[in-house]
Amino acid sequence: MTTPPPAPLAAEDVTLGYGGRAVVHGVTLAVDEGGVGLIGESGSGKTTLARALLGLLRPLSGRVLYEGRDLAGLGRRELAGFRGAVQPVFQDGSEALDPRMRVGSSIAEALTAHHRMGAAERKARIAELLTDVGLDPEHAGRRPHQLSGGQRQRAVIARALAVRPRALVLDEPTSALDVTVQARILDLLSRLREEHGLGYLLITHNLAVVDRLCRTSHVLFAGRVVESGPTRDLLTRPAHPYTHALRAAVPTLARASDPGEPDEAGGPGGPDLGRAVRLAEAPAADAGCAFRHRCPLAIPRCSQETPILDKMDGRRVACHRAEEVLAGALRQ
Amino acid sequence: MTAVELRRTPLRRAADLARGDVLAATGLAVLALVALAALLAPWIAPYPEDGGTAVHLTEALRPPGAEHWLGTDQVGRDVLSRILYGARTSLFIAVAVLALAAAVGVTLGVVAGYAGGLVRDVIMRITDVFLAFPALLLSLALAVVLQPSVTTVVVAIAATWWPWYARLTASVAQSVARRGYVDAARCLGVPAPVIVFRHVLPNSLTPVLVQLSLDAGGVILTAAALSYLGLGAQEPEAEWGLMVEQGQSLFTTDWWVVTFPGLAILVTAFAFNVLGEGLRAALDPRRRPR
Numbered sequence: 001m002t003t004p005p006p007a008p009l010a011a012e013d014v015t016l017g018y019g020g021r022a023v024v025h026g027v028t029l030a031v032d033e034g035g036v037g038l039i040g041e042s043g044s045g046k047t048t049l050a051r052a053l054l055g056l057l058r059p060l061s062g063r064v065l066y067e068g069r070d071l072a073g074l075g076r077r078e079l080a081g082f083r084g085a086v087q088p089v090f091q092d093g094s095e096a097l098d099p100r101m102r103v104g105s106s107i108a109e110a111l112t113a114h115h116r117m118g119a120a121e122r123k124a125r126i127a128e129l130l131t132d133v134g135l136d137p138e139h140a141g142r143r144p145h146q147l148s149g150g151q152r153q154r155a156v157i158a159r160a161l162a163v164r165p166r167a168l169v170l171d172e173p174t175s176a177l178d179v180t181v182q183a184r185i186l187d188l189l190s191r192l193r194e195e196h197g198l199g200y201l202l203i204t205h206n207l208a209v210v211d212r213l214c215r216t217s218h219v220l221f222a223g224r225v226v227e228s229g230p231t232r233d234l235l236t237r238p239a240h241p242y243t244h245a246l247r248a249a250v251p252t253l254a255r256a257s258d259p260g261e262p263d264e265a266g267g268p269g270g271p272d273l274g275r276a277v278r279l280a281e282a283p284a285a286d287a288g289c290a291f292r293h294r295c296p297l298a299i300p301r302c303s304q305e306t307p308i309l310d311k312m313d314g315r316r317v318a319c320h321r322a323e324e325v326l327a328g329a330l331r332q
Numbered sequence: 333m334t335a336v337e338l339r340r341t342p343l344r345r346a347a348d349l350a351r352g353d354v355l356a357a358t359g360l361a362v363l364a365l366v367a368l369a370a371l372l373a374p375w376i377a378p379y380p381e382d383g384g385t386a387v388h389l390t391e392a393l394r395p396p397g398a399e400h401w402l403g404t405d406q407v408g409r410d411v412l413s414r415i416l417y418g419a420r421t422s423l424f425i426a427v428a429v430l431a432l433a434a435a436v437g438v439t440l441g442v443v444a445g446y447a448g449g450l451v452r453d454v455i456m457r458i459t460d461v462f463l464a465f466p467a468l469l470l471s472l473a474l475a476v477v478l479q480p481s482v483t484t485v486v487v488a489i490a491a492t493w494w495p496w497y498a499r500l501t502a503s504v505a506q507s508v509a510r511r512g513y514v515d516a517a518r519c520l521g522v523p524a525p526v527i528v529f530r531h532v533l534p535n536s537l538t539p540v541l542v543q544l545s546l547d548a549g550g551v552i553l554t555a556a557a558l559s560y561l562g563l564g565a566q567e568p569e570a571e572w573g574l575m576v577e578q579g580q581s582l583f584t585t586d587w588w589v590v591t592f593p594g595l596a597i598l599v600t601a602f603a604f605n606v607l608g609e610g611l612r613a614a615l616d617p618r619r620r621p622r
Contacts, residue, residue, distance in 0.1 A: 054519050083521030095512035100534050106513075109530075113520040156516075163520065 006068030007032050008166040008199050009053055009086055014062035016048050022060060024049050024223040031167050033193070034215030035200040037231055039207065039246065045223040046203045050171045053201060054088050055079075084114050087160035089153070091172035096156045097144040103130075103155045104140030110162035129158040134188060150181035154188065161192070167199035174209060186212050207247060211235055219243045222290040229315025239317040239326045241295045289319070297321045297329060356610020362603035370419040382409035383417030385568045393586045403588035405579065411588060415596050417570035422600065425485055425555045426548045432490035437497025438533075438540055444498070445505025445536070446528050456502065459495040467492040468557065475563035482571075485555050485564040493547070500543060504536040511535070538612065545608030549601025556597065572597050 007030035016024040024045040029036060031053075040046045051057040052064055055071050064071040066082045074082060090096040097106050107126050111117055117125070127137035133154040144152055153173065160168055173189065174182040190213060193200060202213050210217050210231055218228040219242060227240040238244040288303040289295070295302065299321070307318040313326055321329070374380050378401070391408030394400050402411040444455040462470070474488040508514065509532055517527045556573015558564035565571035567578075572593045579590030 051515075054515070056515055056518060080521050083519060086519070088516060088519050090512040090516070092512065096516055098513040098531050098535065109517065109522065110520050113522055159516070 006065070008067055009169075009201065010065040010068075011049070011053060012063045012065055014049070014052060014059045014064060016045070016052050016057060017060050020060070022223065024052075024220075026062065027218075027220070027225055028062075029201075029218055029225075029228070031169075031199045031201045032216075033197060033199050035193070035202060035213045037210035037214035037217035038201060038203045038220060039205065039210055039217055039243075040203075040220035041205055041246075044220045046220050047171055049220070050088070050169050050201070050203050054086060054169055055082060080114065084163045085166045087163060087165040087168055089156055089160055089168055089170045089173045092176045094144055094149075094152055097152060097159075099144050101143070102140065103142050103144065103147070106155070107140070107159045107162050110159045114163060125162070129162055130155075132161065132192070133158045134184075148181075149177050150185060153177065153185055157185075157188065157192070161196065164196075165198065167201065169201045169203070171203045172205070173202070175204065175206065182209075189213060205246075207235060219246065224290065224318065225309060225316075226291065226319065227315065227317045228309070229317075233313070233315055237313075237326060239312060239315060239322040240291075240319045241297055241321075241325055241330060242291050244325060244330050245294070291319075297324065353610045353613060355606045356614070359603040359606035359610065362599060363607060366419050366600055366603070367423060369416045370423050373413075373416040373420055377410070377413035377416045379410040379413045382413040383570050393582070393589070395586070396588050402592045403586070405575070405589050406582070411575075411592050414570040414575060415572070415593055418572045418575060418593065418596065419600075421482060421565055421569065421571040422552050422555065422573075422597075425482060425489075426551045426604075428486045429489045429493060429551045429555075430544050430548060432486065433493035434497050434540065434544060436490075437494035437499075438501045438537075440494075441498040441501025442505045442528055442533050442536055445502040446509045446524070446532050448506065448509070452502065452506075455498065459498045462492065462495040463499075465492070468554070471554065471558060472561070472563065475558055475561075480563050480566060482565055482569070485558050488558065488563075489551060489554050493551070496547075497540060497543070501536055501540055504539055505532050508532050508535045542608045542612040545604050545611055548604040549597075552597055552601060 010030040011027050013026050013028050014024065015022050015026055027049060029038070038046050038049065048057065052059055055064065058072065066074065066078075066086070069078070071079075071082065088096075097103065101109075104123075104126050107129055108122055111122055111125055126140050130137050130139055135151060135154050135158065139147065139151065139155065144155070147155065153176075170189070174185050177185060186209060189200070192198060193213075200213055202210060204210060214231050216229070217231040217234050218225045219234065219240060220226070221242050227234060227238065227243045234243055235247060238247055287306060289298070289307050292298040292302040301320050305320070307320050309316040309318045310322075312322055319325065369376070373383060377383060379386070386409060388404075388408030391400075391404050392406055394404040394408075396403045400410050400412070402415065404410055405414070440455050440459070444452040470492045471488040474491055475484050478484040478487065514527060514531055517531055522530075552572070555564055556571070556576060559571050559574040560577040565574050567574065575593035576590055576597070579586075579593065582589050583591075
């Protein structure tokens with residue numbers, strides 16, 4: 001048996017923080033072409049993790065790996081290779097594009113970042129990229145504020161593709177958009193992955209988005225992965241009470257992907273929604289499970305002993321009562 | 333939106349702006365007149381020689397009238413002519429001081445704001461040292477050390493004004509540096525100096541330009557103060573502040589000697605102010621006419 005080629009992008013026991021205070025604790029994940037989802041409420045540390053994977057933030061400990069090599073140890077040329085291989089797509093297209101630059105100039109900046117390119121070739125490539133993401137070549141002459149939210153996000157994707165990357169880090173790529181526009185951007189991302197063989201790290205609080213694009217998912221709570229495994233399993237049969245609460249907070253998804261268990265969430269806006277929204281406010285615990293303050297299944301053990309990620313039922317979960325959750329303890 | 337609308341020239345945009353913002357357009361028009369007066373002073377001044385060394389003691393302190401629209405001063409020079417020549421001095425000082433102070437302050441500020449950390453701390457502490465001295469006192473000290481002249485005034489004022497631009501630019505640049513497009517450029521591997529001058533600087537300039545315009549009036553006043561203290565423009569050079577100083581003792585008897593140069597300062601400073609307000613609105617890319 002040969003070892004599989006290393007994933008283009010991976011985090012290995014990464015701890016992150018600002019000013020020495022950790023906000024993300026020991027996260028391990030690998031981005032592959034199946035798509036990896038990172039699910040969490042705002043404040044859970046997912047954007048911090050994205051910045052580390054993009055090489056914008058140095059880990060306090062642990063390693064960010066590009067093709068199996070530590071980012072911190074890369075030389076100039078290798079770092080340039082990484083820059084050309086991993087690209088971000090941020091939440092808000094109006095922030096991600098320089099408001100003073102025309103869309104064409106923003107894309108040209110990406111095109112010429114690593115290669116010399118004549119004006120004619122550049123123009124042709126810009127038109128090609130814009131067409132590829134469903135825009136008109138004429139949009140190159142527009143400024144970001146002259147585009148709609150969906151068009152801006154397409155332009156951001158076009159810029160990311162300009163360097164022919166191997167992986168995209170998508171940080172809430174559709175959260176700022178209308179639902180119908182969201183769906184079309186997801187279609188686009190799905191098609192582009194097929195055509196370009198891209199690895200996706202998709203960061204979101206929206207489970208429906210992960211369901212569309214990611215084979216594997218990690219659920220982040222208070223800076224720790226509390227459950228990870230095949231997205232389908234996580235969504236249909238969550239083993240962590242937090243995953244369960246998140247799923248219950250998205251009633252449309254629960255029904256679409258889970259027709260066998262109708263309305264267990266108590267309908268749209270049911271009590272679980274409120275709970276999921278309050279989750280991020282849970283105080284960070286020194287010892288014990290960070291989720292115990294919100295957990296309907298919390299027992300004394302949960303405040304004494306921090307649960308660790310353990311293999312169970314084809315996934316990993318950090319919960320003392322995961323078996324009971326799987327068995328349906330949260331169904332009523 | 334049509335293609336025609338997209339091919340808007342800056343001139344067309346300025347015209348649109350003038351239609352939308354009457355006050356700013358008025359400010360700009362007044363400043364254009366002042367600039368024109370400065371440029372054409374030798375040709376449009378009724379008594380061009382009065383801008384310099386001329387003395388007509390028999391004509392001294394004539395009230396405004398047909399021959400001297402704004403009257404004459406203690407040595408009989410035409411006040412209107414001297415105001416026109418004074419526009420040259422005052423505008424030159426304002427532009428030179430602001431250009432110098434902004435060049436130094438904005439460059440240091442944008443670097444500090446983008447780099448952060450130690451670089452920012454060092455630059456900002458140096459800035460703080462300059463700000464620790466009262467501005468006028470520092471200008472005075474410098475002006476005393478150097479020869480009294482217009483150049484001295486420029487250097488002395490610029491030395492005390494640049495820290496404000498450094499501080500302003502640093503704080504704006506720091507927030508601009510956190511925007512998505514800066515991160516995107518970093519992820520593309522664009523070198524830091526290019527990011528600073530291509531993305532951070534242009535997006536940090538709006539408040540600086542507004543501040544420059546608002547400050548221009550203050551520079552003219554400070555220059556006048558230095559001239560008043562004998563450290564700046566020297567007689568017989570025409571300078572508004574110097575004219576005010578020379579005329580102030582005559583205010584109760586010969587009011588025109590001090591009033592008209594004072595009005596010139598007031599109107600010019602006010603024009604800079606309303607222009608600054610208009611610029612702030614116009615330079616916000618989201619508020620550009622579509």
